[in-house]
Amino acid sequence: MKLLSAALAGAALAAVVTAQSLADALNKHSQFSNFTDLLRSHPDLASGLVPATTADRRTILVPNNDAFGKLTISIGSLPTAQIRDMLNYHSLVGEMTAADFSAPSGLTVPTFLTSAQYNNRSSGDRLNSIGASTASHSGQVVVITVRANSKREFSVRQQSSTADVTSGLANKVTLTALDDNWEGGKIQMIDGFLTLPLVCTETIRARDLTSLDASLNRTSLSSALDHSNNVTCLGPSNDAFLQAGSPDKNLAVADLSKALLFHTLSEPVYTSFLKDGQTFQTLTNDTVAVSIKNGSIYFNNARLVEPNVITNNGLIHILDSVMMPLSSQTPSPTQSGSSPTKSGSAQTSKAAAPSLAIPSKTWNILELFGFVVAILLW
Ligand SMILES: *[C@@H]1O[C@H](CO)[C@@H](O)[C@H](O)[C@H]1NC(C)=O
Numbered sequence: 001m002k003l004l005s006a007a008l009a010g011a012a013l014a015a016v017v018t019a020q021s022l023a024d025a026l027n028k029h030s031q032f033s034n035f036t037d038l039l040r041s042h043p044d045l046a047s048g049l050v051p052a053t054t055a056d057r058r059t060i061l062v063p064n065n066d067a068f069g070k071l072t073i074s075i076g077s078l079p080t081a082q083i084r085d086m087l088n089y090h091s092l093v094g095e096m097t098a099a100d101f102s103a104p105s106g107l108t109v110p111t112f113l114t115s116a117q118y119n120n121r122s123s124g125d126r127l128n129s130i131g132a133s134t135a136s137h138s139g140q141v142v143v144i145t146v147r148a149n150s151k152r153e154f155s156v157r158q159q160s161s162t163a164d165v166t167s168g169l170a171n172k173v174t175l176t177a178l179d180d181n182w183e184g185g186k187i188q189m190i191d192g193f194l195t196l197p198l199v200c201t202e203t204i205r206a207r208d209l210t211s212l213d214a215s216l217n218r219t220s221l222s223s224a225l226d227h228s229n230n231v232t233c234l235g236p237s238n239d240a241f242l243q244a245g246s247p248d249k250n251l252a253v254a255d256l257s258k259a260l261l262f263h264t265l266s267e268p269v270y271t272s273f274l275k276d277g278q279t280f281q282t283l284t285n286d287t288v289a290v291s292i293k294n295g296s297i298y299f300n301n302a303r304l305v306e307p308n309v310i311t312n313n314g315l316i317h318i319l320d321s322v323m324m325p326l327s328s329q330t331p332s333p334t335q336s337g338s339s340p341t342k343s344g345s346a347q348t349s350k351a352a353a354p355s356l357a358i359p360s361k362t363w364n365i366l367e368l369f370g371f372v373v374a375i376l377l378w
Pocket residue numbers: 033034037065068069
């Protein structure tokens with residue numbers, strides 16, 4: 001008897017998922033008619049959304065008709081490979097419900113988007129430690145955060161709960177929790193399409209981070225940054241550059257390079273994994289300390305003003321000020337312009353450089369690092 005029920009459970013786990021069960025779940029909602037039409041006209045893509053067996057659980061974020069209305073292009077007319085990447089990005093690994101979305105520090109969820117153009121990063125320990133052990137966590141992520149004012153509502157009235165889903169170029173859409181079942185897992189509704197994550201520099205330009213962009217151009221680091229994987233770019237806002245005396249214009253190229261590396265970590269650090277007191281190593285082998293005060297996240301002195309801007313190789317956290325080294329007694333390049341009254345001219349930055357040792361965990365960015373070392377030696 002025990003064996004029989006175990007066998008039955010095993011059979012249930014491995015049952016085949018039918019495309020019809022997805023169609024049935026979608027058909028319950030009139031606002032999914034555009035999505036249903038899209039799948040009907042691309043049956044091959046529709047079958048790509050359906051896992052082979054029920055052991056592979058997923059959550060499909062279904063763009064509603066409003067989402068289709070916001071598009072400036074007809075998604076059905078895009079190249080098939082691009083629609084497939086889009087659909088893969090809208091498929092979350094695991095069954096995600098309103099209860100998951102209500103995590104106070106947000107949720108970083110891997111998707112089935114794995115093509116390198118949009119996902120040149122790998123999961124790492126922190127992502128691997130969450131979710132079902134059978135799931136693959138190597139796909140590109142979305143970050144889901146419940147809005148402060150709906151936190152309570154989330155736990156009380158699940159059906160009308162909403163959350164923000166952040167994707168590429170810091171695009172945010174609103175998720176409405178349906179928690180509807182189909183054989184492959186769950187479906188949830190979103191009011192806009194997710195944006196496929198692009199390389200850092202394109203993201204930086206799309207977010208109008210002009211000073212950061214100019215700094216990367218001046219130091220010729222743009223291409224190296226775009227072709228590294230597993231990157232967290234701690235990107236000061238334009239105001240932050242201005243307040244620091246415009247190091248993008250005034251700092252010597254070698255010092256500016258060091259400052260940029262000081263603002264780069266060699267692993268994707270999504271805010272949902274951050275804890276007060278945590279430290280990370282920068283590409284200059286300096287330590288960056290995270291502090292969480294009154295709901296705000298700081299990297300050293302700099303406050304995080306726009307978190308989790310997803311890029312194909314990791315993410316950008318936008319900061320309200322240029323980061324200063326921890327407990328540094330001597331001025332460093334990143335500090336030379338920290339006070340607006342202090343001149344940030346290139347000649348004044350004969351500062352104690354951060355040590356240029358190669359951190360043991362940055363093999364994947366060695367090329368970027370080697371490039372800068374070459375600049376510095378030159
Ligand atoms: C979406 O559905 C609405 C209502 O059925 C229809 O008027 C509209 O043309 C559809 N849009 C697309 C892009 O399919």
